[in-house]
Amino acid sequence: xxxxxxxxxxxxxxxxxxxxxxxxxxxxxxxxxxxxxxxxxxxxxxxxxxxxxxxxxxxxxxxxxxxxxxxxxxxxxxxxxxxxxxxxxxxxxxxxxxxxxxxxxxxxxxxxxxxxxxxxxxxxxxxxxxxxxxxxxxxxxxxxxxxxxxxxxxxxxxxxxxxxxxxxxxxxxxxxxxxxxxxxxxxxxxxxxxxxxxxxxxxxxxxxxxxxxxxxxxxxxxxxxxxxxxxxxxxxxxxxxxxxxxxxxxxxxxxxxxxxxxxxxxxxxxxxxxxxxxxxxxxxxxxxxxxxxxxxxxxxxxxxxxxxxxxxxxxxxxxxxxxxxxxxxxxxxxxxxxxxxxxxxxxxxxxxxxxxxxxxxxxxxxxxxxxxxxxxxxxxxxxxxxxxxxxxxxxxxxxxxxxxxxxxxxxxxxxxxxxxxxxxxxxxxxxxxxxxxxxxxxxxxxxxxxxxxxxxxxxxxxxxxxxxxxxxxxxxxxxxxxxxxxxxxxxxxxxxxxxxxxxxxxxxxxxxxxxxxxxxxxxxxxxxxxxxxxxxxxxxxxxxxxxxxxxxxxxxxxxxxxxxxxxxxxxxxxxxxxxxxxxxxxxxxxxxxxxxxxxxxxxxxxxxxxxxxxxxxxxxx
Ligand code: ADP
Numbered sequence: 271x272x273x274x275x276x277x278x279x280x281x282x283x284x285x286x287x288x289x290x291x292x293x294x295x296x297x298x299x300x301x302x303x304x305x306x307x308x309x310x311x312x313x314x315x316x317x318x319x320x321x322x323x324x325x326x327x328x329x330x331x332x333x334x335x336x337x338x339x340x341x342x343x344x345x346x347x348x349x350x351x352x353x354x355x356x357x358x359x360x361x362x363x364x365x366x367x368x369x370x371x372x373x374x375x376x377x378x379x380x381x382x383x384x385x386x387x388x389x390x391x392x393x394x395x396x397x398x399x400x401x402x403x404x405x406x407x408x409x410x411x412x413x414x415x416x417x418x419x420x421x422x423x424x425x426x427x428x429x430x431x432x433x434x435x436x437x438x439x440x441x442x443x444x445x446x447x448x449x450x451x452x453x454x455x456x457x458x459x460x461x462x463x464x465x466x467x468x469x470x471x472x473x474x475x476x477x478x479x480x481x482x483x484x485x486x487x488x489x490x491x492x493x494x495x496x497x498x499x500x501x502x503x504x505x506x507x508x509x510x511x512x513x514x515x516x517x518x519x520x521x522x523x524x525x526x527x528x529x530x531x532x533x534x535x536x537x538x539x540x541x542x543x544x545x546x547x548x549x550x551x552x553x554x555x556x557x558x559x560x561x562x563x564x565x566x567x568x569x570x571x572x573x574x575x576x577x578x579x580x581x582x583x584x585x586x587x588x589x590x591x592x593x594x595x596x597x598x599x600x601x602x603x604x605x606x607x608x609x610x611x612x613x614x615x616x617x618x619x620x621x622x623x624x625x626x627x628x629x630x631x632x633x634x635x636x637x638x639x640x641x642x643x644x645x646x647x648x649x650x651x652x653x654x655x656x657x658x659x660x661x662x663x664x665x666x667x668x669x670x671x672x673x674x675x676x677x678x679x680x681x682x683x684x685x686x687x688x689x690x691x692x693x694x695x696x697x698x699x700x701x702x703x704x705x706x707x708x709x710x711x712x713x714x715x716x717x718x719x720x721x722x723x724x725x726x727x728x729x730x731x732x733x734x735x736x737x738x739x740x741x742x743x744x745x746x747x748x749x750x751x752x753x754x755x756x757x758x759x760x761x762x763x764x765x766x767x768x769x770x771x772x773x774x775x776x777x778x779x780x781x782x783x784x785x786x787x788x789x790x791x792x793x794x795x796x797x798x799x800x801x802x803x804x805x806x807x808x809x810x811x812x813x814x815x816x817x818x819x820x821x822x823x824x825x826x827x828x829x830x831x832x833x834x835x836x837x838x839x840x841x842x843x844x845x846x847x848x849x850x851x852x853x854x855x856x857x858x859x860x861x862x863x864x865x866x867x868x869x870x871x872x873x874x875x876x877x878x879x880x881x882x883x884x885x886x887x888x889x890x891x
Contacts, residue, residue, distance in 0.1 A: 296604055299611040303433035307387070310394035314387035318435075321380035326442040328373040329592075330449050333585035335366045341578030384435075395427040398618065407622040408688040409648040418491040423617040425487070426610035433607040436600045443600065446593035450586050457569075457583060461562055462590060468558040469594050472551040476602040479544040484609050486540060493529055500526040507774065555591065562587050623648060624690050628705035632714055635664035635802050636698045638685065638833070643694035645680060645856075654680050655856040658694070664802070667826070667834045669844035671874060672853030678837045679720060680856075682805050685835075686715055716798035717805035720837075722791035724782075726774040729756070730767040732790050736798035746797060753828055754793035755817050759786055784812040792821075796828070803833045810843070822846065841878045850874060 308315050339362050346355030403410075403420065410416040451462045503509045504522050513519050566583045569575040575583070639662070645655040655677045662668055670678040683689055684696055687703055696703045703711055716736060725732050733750055734741040747767065751757040763769035763780050770776040771790075782790070792809055810818040821828075822843050836847060844850055845864045852860035852867070852874045860872050867874040 292608075295612060296608050299433060299608045299615075300437050300604070302611060302615060303430045303607070304437060306394065306430050307391055307435075310391040311387055314383055314390065317383045318380065318387060321376055321383065322439075322442050323445075324373070324376055325380070326445045328369060329585075329589060330446070331369055332366060333582055333589065335362055335369070336585060337578040337582035338362055339366070339578070340581055341576050344577045391430070392428070395430060396424075399423055399427060402618055402620065405622060406620060407624045408683070409623050410620075412647070413649060414492065417495055419617055419620075421491045421495055422488055423614055426614040426617075429603075429607045429610045430614065432603060433611060436603045436607070439596055440600045440604075443593045443596035446589055447597070450589040450593060453586050454583065454590060457575075458565070461565070461587070464558050465555070465562070465587065465590050466594065468555040469598055471554060472548065473598050473601065475544075475547040475551050476598065477605055479540070479547070480602050480606040481609070483540055483544070484606060486536065488613075490533060490536075493533055497526055497529050497533070500529070507772075555594075559587060559591060624687065624708070625704050627687075627708040627711070630701065630706045631710040632698050632701075632706050634714075634800070635833070636714060637664055637700070638662040638803070639695075639697040639700070640681070640684075641695045641697060643684065643691050643696060645684060645689070646692045648689070653692075653856060655684075658856070658858060660851060660858060660861070662833060665831065665833055667829060667846065667848045668836065669847035669850045670835060670837045670853060671841065671844060671850055671877070676853040677856040678853055679807055681853075682717070682807060682835065682837070685803075685805075686712060686717070714801055715803045715805060716795045716801035718788075718791050718795045718807065718809045720807040720811070722788065722794075724771070724787050724790070726770075726772040726779075728765075728768050728770050729760070729763070729790065732771060733767075733793045733797050736794045740797075740799060746799070750793040750797035753796045754789045755813075755820065756789045756793045759789065785814055785817065788812040789817070802831070803835070804829055805835045805837075807837045808839065809836075810838070810840075818843075841874070841881050 339359065342355060342358055342362065346352060346359070399420070406416075454462045454465075500522050504513065504519055504526075513522070563584055566575065566580055570577060570580055640658050640660050643655055643658045644653055646653055658677075658681070670681060672678055684691055685703075687696075687708060690704065698706065698711070698714075725735065727735075730741070730747060733747055733756070734743075740746060748757070751760065751767075760766055764778070770779040771782060773779040773781065788809070788811070792806075795804065795806070810821055813821065818840075826846060836844060838844055847864065849861065849863060850867055851858050852872075854873065860867055860870070860874050862870070868878065
């Protein structure tokens with residue numbers, strides 16, 4: 271017996287613990303969503319609260335007034351004077367009409383207010399997600415899980431706006447019940463009780479399906495993203511040529527349809543099951559309402575209630591039913607939103623993997639040193655760089671050479687602190703780069719990346735993006751265009767620097783070749799002011815031989831006064847470097863000037879001669 275009691279007590283404690291945990295989590299979510307609604311627009315938040323409170327009071331007032339009207343009519347017909355009855359009747363009718371008129375006007379305002387407020391909350395949340403993404407380091411962008419979580423966070427954030435209103439709905443439903451239950455209770459205490467109990471099965475069904483549906487939705491994020499991707503291939507400009515040439519539209523559509531069918535069948539089955547159970551559960555409250563109506567009718571027949579009481583008490587039962595329905599919907603929504611909002615809050619807690627930067631600001635012309643650096647990309651296990659050490663003096667021109675995958679771009683990414691080293695240190699003027707303010711550190715550098723981005727903006731905006739504050743500096747814009755060779759393309763375009771690039775948004779936008787885009791990217795790199803280190807990762811890969819030649823001839827002039835890192839597969843182009851670092855499998859295997867490396871006859875000389883031979887053979891052929 272004692273053991274039984276002990277087990278019961280521990281069960282009770284477990285359930286109480288679970289309940290308290292859940293209640294705390296729900297409260298946290300409610301506070302969070304109300305704070306979001308409040309921050310998005312205080313004015314609209316307050317207006318909506320006021321309108322909601324008004325909307326709760328009106329139906330109860332109308333029920334009372336309705337009872338008075340019917341009782342008055344019945345009394346007047348049975349025994350009263352018509353004149354007096356008519357006067358009182360018109361009085362009551364006027365009050366009812368006024369109450370309903372003002373209520374409908376206020377509700378219309380409430381709807382407008384709600385629409386505006388929703389837009390504001392939606393924008394606030396969108397900004398919150400974008401700001402969070404901007405705080406995260408580049409390694410997040412390598413992970414598919416990151417994109418799944420963004421898809422989920424964007425979807426979940428939409429529920430936040432509703433949760434703030436759910437809390438207000440709960441308050442208004444509670445107010446409705448607080449007024450209506452005692453009235454029905456006075457008639458008979460069993461009546462409100464059975465009305466409440468009849469809703470319990472519906473609550474349980476909704477709760478279970480909500481949890482199930484949410485888990486399913488989260489699981490489906492990768493599939494939804496893949497569906498959007500396949501649609502993107504069918505519609506996207508970047509893919510249009512391949513789609514036409516290789517005729518892959520139908521293949522993409524088939525793949526999309528397979529995924530959609532799978533998604534749709536699963537969703538349909540959940541909806542059907544949920545609907546079936548909800549329909550079954552809704553029969554119970556309807557039967558209870560019918561029984562209560564019968565009870566009221568019988569009371570009137572036995573003259574224990576007046577005829578006016580019929581509409582009054584059925585109205586009040588309706589109020590309780592509505593209140594309970596709102597409460598159930600609110601509770602289910604909270605349950606649904608609690609899971610979503612907890613996940614959304616977890617998303618907002620994501621932190622960059624980079625160690626927190628210091629506050630030091632680097633001096634303008636830095637010495638850069640890699641000291642025994644080893645690196646593994648986050649989420650992988652393979653060393654991409656191993657025990658790498660080198661030292662660069664201010665103003666030195668360095669060429670990084672090596673076959674694909676030898677680690678050249680990774681060195682650049684570590685220098686820019688897109689990633690933190692796994693072992694060792696990157697030093698700027700003898701100080702670990704983690705000690706510097708991150709933005710201050712990155713301002714030292716400008717770069718043309720191998721996978722540079724093209725923007726559907728004007729030429730001027732494309733060039734000045736690297737130093738947007740100086741957008742109006744015409745002299746510097748022209749200078750950057752002349753350094754990169756953009757000035758030779760400009761006359762082709764009707765609007766010159768203000769020509770819009772691509773036809774994505776403008777009918778008269780200009781379309782560029784790969785080489786022209788690359789020149790724009792080079793101009794962007796040169797436009798960045800005060801950056802004393804320039805990184806050029808395959809900067810001439812898309813240029814025609816003439817532009818490439820002119821670029822190489824002017825390379826020293828272009829990079830004058832700057833430290834330069836130059837990555838190129840065309841080994842003839844690295845001859846102007848002060849020093850060449852030859853990489854193999856993430857290690858430096860040779861280092862020295864062009865002449866020294868050629869004299870040495872090692873890896874570099876081998877690769878150089880291989881390329882030269884190719885040109886000579888081609889030339890003599
Ligand atoms: P290179 O510039 O010399 O062609 P990279 O520095 O780009 O070489 O790449 C070196 C190695 O690191 C390659 O094997 C490549 O697959 C790997 N790598 C590059 N970027 C990533 C990444 N974001 N995540 C995981 N591995 C990567």
